[in-house]
Amino acid sequence: MQTVDVLVVGAGLAGLHTARLLAERDLTVLVVDRRRSLSTGIRTTGIFVRRTLDDFDLPGHLLGPGVRDVLLYPPSRRAPIRLTSDRDEYRVADMAGVYAHALRAAESAGVQVRLGVRYVGAAAGIVRLAGAEPVAARFVVGADGARSRVARDLGLDVNRHFIVGAELVHPIASGSTTPTFHCVLDPRVAPGYLGWLIDDGRHAHVGVAGYPDAMRSGIRHLLEGFAAGAPGRTAPTGPVERRGGPIPVGGVLRRLACPAGLLVGDAAGAVSPLTAGGLDPCLRMSELAAAVTAEYLRTGDRRILRRYDGNALRSRFRGRLALRRVLAGIRSPVVAEAAVAVLRHRAGRLLAARILFGDNSFPDLEPRLSKPRLSKSRIDYA
Numbered sequence: 001m002q003t004v005d006v007l008v009v010g011a012g013l014a015g016l017h018t019a020r021l022l023a024e025r026d027l028t029v030l031v032v033d034r035r036r037s038l039s040t041g042i043r044t045t046g047i048f049v050r051r052t053l054d055d056f057d058l059p060g061h062l063l064g065p066g067v068r069d070v071l072l073y074p075p076s077r078r079a080p081i082r083l084t085s086d087r088d089e090y091r092v093a094d095m096a097g098v099y100a101h102a103l104r105a106a107e108s109a110g111v112q113v114r115l116g117v118r119y120v121g122a123a124a125g126i127v128r129l130a131g132a133e134p135v136a137a138r139f140v141v142g143a144d145g146a147r148s149r150v151a152r153d154l155g156l157d158v159n160r161h162f163i164v165g166a167e168l169v170h171p172i173a174s175g176s177t178t179p180t181f182h183c184v185l186d187p188r189v190a191p192g193y194l195g196w197l198i199d200d201g202r203h204a205h206v207g208v209a210g211y212p213d214a215m216r217s218g219i220r221h222l223l224e225g226f227a228a229g230a231p232g233r234t235a236p237t238g239p240v241e242r243r244g245g246p247i248p249v250g251g252v253l254r255r256l257a258c259p260a261g262l263l264v265g266d267a268a269g270a271v272s273p274l275t276a277g278g279l280d281p282c283l284r285m286s287e288l289a290a291a292v293t294a295e296y297l298r299t300g301d302r303r304i305l306r307r308y309d310g311n312a313l314r315s316r317f318r319g320r321l322a323l324r325r326v327l328a329g330i331r332s333p334v335v336a337e338a339a340v341a342v343l344r345h346r347a348g349r350l351l352a353a354r355i356l357f358g359d360n361s362f363p364d365l366e367p368r369l370s371k372p373r374l375s376k377s378r379i380d381y382a
Contacts, residue, residue: 004030004112005297007127007137009119009150011038014265014282015143016102016111021290023109027297030137031111032129034118038103039096043145043245044279045167045205046095047198051359052280053091062098063091064200067179070356073231074340075186075333080231081343085357090181092200119144122153122260139293140261146246148267151253154260157310159269161250163193163276164215166223167207167243170236174202182232185336189226191215192328193276197230206230209247209276214331219244247276251321252285252313257292257305264289268310274320274327274355323355 008019011033019029035041048058066088071080107113118130127135142150151158177199184195191214197206206227208219215222227233253269256262264270270281289308296304314321330336342348 001134001136002030003136004028005137006030006139006141006293007032007122007135008141008143009033010143010145010265010267011035011099011103011113011115012143012145012265012282013098013102013279014267014270014286015141016099016106016113017283018141018143018264018286018290018293019111019113020102020106020109021287022294023106023111025290025294027294029106029111030135031106031113032117032119033113033115034130036116038099038115042095042099042243043165044095045196045198045207045243046093046098046279047205047277048091048093048279049277050087050089050357052283053088056283058093059098059101062094062101064093064202065179066091067181067198067200069178070181070183071231072340072343072352073182073184073186074337075184075188076337077184077229077231080182081340081349081352083349083353083356085353089357090198090200092198092203092205119149122150125260138297141289141293142261142263142267143265144267146248146266148263150261151263151267154258156258156261156263157253157255157269159248159250159253159266161248162212162246163209163249164212164219164246165193165207165209165244165276166219167205168223168227169203169205169241169243171202171238172199172204172234173237177201177232177234180232182230184226184231185330185340186333187214187331187336188333189222191331195226195230197232199232199234204234204236206233207243211328247271247278249273249276249324251317252281252310254310254314256310257308259302259305262289262293262305262308272320273317273324 005027006029008015008031023029067090068085070083073080120128142148179200182197190208191210193209195208248269251273265282270285271278292308
């Protein structure tokens with residue numbers, strides 16, 4: 001039976017980043033993922049916000065051009081509100097390429113990655129894997145998505161509040177458009193959230209997301225209808241890719257860690273409750289998780305795990321959780337039209353700009369453990 005210090009379930013960005021940081025702390029790390037290729041099953045739009053771009057050395061050749069313009073549309077699609085930043089606020093990544101580079105970086109750090117291996121369960125330090133020998137692990141990291149099996153097996157909190165999203169991605173003629181982020185608030189196609197088209201001048205991502213109980217005609221039907229008339233839509237110049245899946249919007253979970261393991265990424269609810277953005281918190285929480293895990297395994301002191309505290313993080317999200325409840329309650333096009341009208345006034349525009357261009361997508365996390373945090377993390381992967 002193979003024995004490792006840490007077994008990470010899930011080879012997404014959260015799992016691979018956490019695994020690499022742990023390996024760099026001289027721990028033996030194994031990552032398993034049921035997918036045979038990390039280029040399949042991609043669920044994220046791949047939008048990185050400015051704060052992430054400032055704080056992490058992401059591979060520039062895998063990022064599209066910067067996006068500074070955001071257009072907010074009411075259900076009528078008439079007279080959108082234009083918000084323009086003097087800096088690049090968003091860049092859309094080639095996520096298949098980002099995952100491939102993250103995989104190589106993790107393996108270069110000493111992480112063993114086994115794809116096509118499904119996690120079955122964990123108990124008493126033994127992890128069962130479908131079609132493979134069990135693995136003895138001192139600690140298990142659940143990076144297995146919004147509906148985490150690891151969270152249930154470890155007795156940790158699980159996500160209970162979701163929206164569901166679907167997206168079409170296709171290449172467009174380079175240089176044919178100005179990079180723009182189009183957002184449509186329309187409960188007929190995206191109840192409780194929005195429809196979007198982000199065009200970075202290379203690819204167009206067209207998507208909708210909302211509460212599934214209100215998507216009576218089905219998300220695929222809604223996506224196709226929205227894509228046919230999405231503002232700023234551009235003709236594909238190559239194959240169209242489909243993405244989709246559940247997005248946890250209940251905020252960071254309270255109980256994230258126990259002596260047997262902890263949660264990162266979507267499994268931890270590390271998604272902005274309001275904007276549903278998860279890439280920034282994914283990286284920040286992975287750093288804290290790696291620092292806490294390494295210190296706990298080095299000392300055996302369970303008090304270390306208290307520093308990975310979901311309650312402390314949730315307290316910084318009260319405002320966004322409140323706005324999430326407001327947005328969830330907009331189920332009428334008339335109300336949505338009125339909400340956008342409010343945003344046309346100065347105070348409304350300032351609020352919208354703060355949400356879309358602000359620096360508070362996720363709070364800073366400083367572990368303050370014996371080994372310093374890897375600031376300006378190396379995610380160049382090259």
